[in-house]
Amino acid sequence: MLKLKRQFSAAEWGWISYDWANSSFSLIVVTAVLPLWLANVGQRVGITTAETTAYWSYANAFATMIVALLAPLLGALADFRGWKKRAWLVSTALGVLGTALLAAVPNTSFWGLLGLFVLANINYSVANIYYDAFLTDVAPAERMASVSSWGFGLGYVGGVIPFILFYSGRVFFSGQASVVFAFILAAVWWGIFSIPMWRHVAQKYYLQIPKHPIRQAFKRLQTTFGHIKQYPKVVGFLLAYFFYIDGVNTIITEASLFATALGIKMTELLTILLFVQLVAFPSAIIFGRLTRRFGASQMIRVGILIYSGISIMAVLITTSWGFWLMALLIGSAQGGIQAISRAYFGQIIPKAFAGEFFGFYNIFGRFSAVLGPIVFGGVAAITGHVQFGAGALVIFFVIGGVIFIKYAS
Numbered sequence: 001m002l003k004l005k006r007q008f009s010a011a012e013w014g015w016i017s018y019d020w021a022n023s024s025f026s027l028i029v030v031t032a033v034l035p036l037w038l039a040n041v042g043q044r045v046g047i048t049t050a051e052t053t054a055y056w057s058y059a060n061a062f063a064t065m066i067v068a069l070l071a072p073l074l075g076a077l078a079d080f081r082g083w084k085k086r087a088w089l090v091s092t093a094l095g096v097l098g099t100a101l102l103a104a105v106p107n108t109s110f111w112g113l114l115g116l117f118v119l120a121n122i123n124y125s126v127a128n129i130y131y132d133a134f135l136t137d138v139a140p141a142e143r144m145a146s147v148s149s150w151g152f153g154l155g156y157v158g159g160v161i162p163f164i165l166f167y168s169g170r171v172f173f174s175g176q177a178s179v180v181f182a183f184i185l186a187a188v189w190w191g192i193f194s195i196p197m198w199r200h201v202a203q204k205y206y207l208q209i210p211k212h213p214i215r216q217a218f219k220r221l222q223t224t225f226g227h228i229k230q231y232p233k234v235v236g237f238l239l240a241y242f243f244y245i246d247g248v249n250t251i252i253t254e255a256s257l258f259a260t261a262l263g264i265k266m267t268e269l270l271t272i273l274l275f276v277q278l279v280a281f282p283s284a285i286i287f288g289r290l291t292r293r294f295g296a297s298q299m300i301r302v303g304i305l306i307y308s309g310i311s312i313m314a315v316l317i318t319t320s321w322g323f324w325l326m327a328l329l330i331g332s333a334q335g336g337i338q339a340i341s342r343a344y345f346g347q348i349i350p351k352a353f354a355g356e357f358f359g360f361y362n363i364f365g366r367f368s369a370v371l372g373p374i375v376f377g378g379v380a381a382i383t384g385h386v387q388f389g390a391g392a393l394v395i396f397f398v399i400g401g402v403i404f405i406k407y408a409s
Helices: 011-045 049-078 083-104 108-132 141-172 175-192 194-200 212-229 232-259 266-294 296-314 321-350 350-381 386-391 394-408
Strands: none
Touching: 011 049, 011 083, 011 108, 011 141, 011 175, 011 194, 011 232, 011 266, 011 296, 049 083, 049 108, 049 232, 049 350, 083 108, 083 175, 083 194, 083 296, 108 350, 141 175, 141 194, 141 266, 141 321, 232 266, 232 296, 232 321, 232 386, 232 394, 266 296, 266 321, 296 321, 296 386, 296 394
16 A cells, blocks of 8 residues: 555545545445435335335436536636635535434435435535546646546445445344444545545645635636637537436446346345445556556547446346346446546646536536436336336437547547
């Protein structure tokens, strides 16, 4: 670890550590524990698994829509001197608090769990807007792909460790107590390992604070559309990203309920999720190294192709071994496509307007995440088969891939 740490500056390492920190929320809350616990609570109050799948999809869509609506304004404010760090700190603190409070929700409060998750998820996503925008402050263009890939890679390890602690420790608790333990563990892990980011990362590129910053931020938003048009490659990338990252995010958020519908038991599912994280760590690093040789554009295409195959394969899966295979493919591409997309965008935007541009990066990513869960949940509800819901996501990868090749490469 010490040898690895020497490869990065204190700012780069502090930035990377936040991926390590907030992965506990992403894996334990969003992917593993909460959707399964929500299904359990739903059954207690007469809500079917299919209905829980739909409500979970709609809750994710609602949270991401709120973030998408706020992202441009939040991004514009982040470019003012000193605002980015404070805004990141506040949203992180609220996200940690919301995660901890999930542990206090009664086991019959389906809507209480869902509502508190929405609040925690909004703050998790808002904090990531500022986190992504800090990439241009901590790393030069030629190091962005490497730093971003290591962020995602170590993020998987940072998710795996608390997940293993939960997985091992749950045998000492009853069903609900193990869930309480999971939520508290995720909150504590997120909070503690956010400290290096707070201590070592500073805003290097900024605009001076005007007399009326919020009013000025709204004025900047009016001109941003014209500003962004000056960068046609950025526009092409954002349109492509809107579609292909939609499919990626939807597969991540719906994976547990997909497995549950196939009849995979919780113990096996938790093992599979652990397997995905272990595969994703080296895969994200490998993606970063391959980017040095083949370029970010080519590796994004590879990621889109892999996910297209995952969607098509999902239609045919009816057994647990098929889900294991799908999990292997997800792990091989998940971190890579996200890390390289973030780095590629950071390379093609003007650094002084990183917050503004990353605000739009997030609005495209978040608005896309509204459509994906709705399509997945809607097709699953209409057909009665989650496999068809997953298969329908291939259209997002096809459209995103075509736009990327034609306008953003």
